[in-house]
Amino acid sequence: MRFTKKAGVFGATALAAALALTACGQSGSPNGGNASAGPSPEYKVASDVKLDSSPTWTKANKAGKLVIGVKFDQPGLGNKKAGADKPEGFDIEIAKSVAAGLGFKPEQIEFKETVSKNREPFLQNGTVDLVVATYTINDARKKVVDFAGPYYIAGQDLLVKKDSTITGPDDLKGKKVCSVDGSTPAQRITEKYPDAQLVTYDTYSKCVDNLNSGSVDAVTTDDAILRGYAAQSSGALKVVGKPFSQEPYGIGLAKGDTALRTAINDSLEKLESDGTWKKAFEYTLGSSEGITIPKPDRY
């Protein structure tokens, strides 16, 4: 018995040490959303929607709720703070406004976390009705799901400390640049900028921690995600602002549901023309200066 007690004390000490360690690991990570002030935009819920030719809409209408897959770990885009019951960000605003266009009130939306690995499977088996999760439209994905939008053209960019000398991807030679393991931005660095030292972790927040501590010189991924982190850093970090790729973000839906896709594209177009898009962007990601709103691609 004496023995077990001793072991327990040791275990507790180790646990305390480990917790202290993780706590300092997270101290630099952003808390999400609300980069700029102002009230949360409201979206007018359409009341006369009838989309009987869309199986997804019919199912959601019958259930009285729309299930939307979003990310929970990308500040400014789709982020759920610890302890919060709702995620927030630009993707979330787009999701709410599109849902409003389809006749669903905000309280009728169920946000479900999707990660890059399960977006297509979740759409294919109907776990979610829509996916608004920094979802780049590409041909491989178009084979199994349909896309409405794009609602935003992201581009790969660099996040650096405010006094950094890096002004673009060509300055990365010999520099340590961090991204998420296996992601498209990481693969692009390996292929196009082999002189840079790529460091990969499983989350962007680990990369940002490393940038804050000086272990890496830059973090790279889509500019929208980086804007979110820069907005959280109260001026310590900045986005370089020279995107070197094009990532059109679309809204994923089940393959073949053309009626739903047309309806979403219609409401996106309306959103963009009546200024709601801009409001949502400035509410979540900061200044929309110099940003062009893309036209939906009705392929």
Next chain:
Amino acid sequence: MDAITSNLGLFASGFWGTIVLSFFTMVGSLIFGTVLAAMRVSPTPVLRAAATTYVNVVRNTPLTLVLFFCAFGLPYLQISFGNTTDQVSFNYAVLALTAYTSCFVCEAIRSGIATVPLGQAEAARSIGLTFTQSLRFIILPQGIRTVVPPLASVIIAMVKNTSIASGFNNKELISAMNGVIELRGDQVPLILAGTAIAYLILSIGLGQIFGLIERKVRIAR
């Protein structure tokens, strides 16, 4: 199927990464685990206490935290091995995995030592062998033979544990899988299944090797 066949190169490099990481960890943890076991049965109270403390602390800490400590704690203390970032990360991963797996190796070997009849140790001591000599020539050779099957389980678990290293700047099967999923989102279930099969090949292969060793070193009692 073409998601796998057209990315075989990526998978192969990931597979190799897992093998290299597992190999160094296996060698390291078998050696360090044996040392720990010897310390736990030694007549010196300080050594016994040190090894017991170590095993209880590290074995009861989740591996992710052990890796966290190595990958983020050691650089903070300015401890690093290797020249490039990739080498440093690899060494941290081997260190963390070895530190963790050694505890399980130690306990497996200690259970093997317990199966050797006490008379053996007494006989060894009565002919004048020191503690180290009796452990080295009498106890361990008999003890380790009986624990080949549980050691095999420990090593196979370790091979699968290497998957956590992908989150800490290591290139192995899971990072290859993440890369292929990013390229071919249309065939996610197939890519997951392919990765599982790759691990299966590694684990079954290892199981076969350990089975062979088990038959080779079996002693009739």
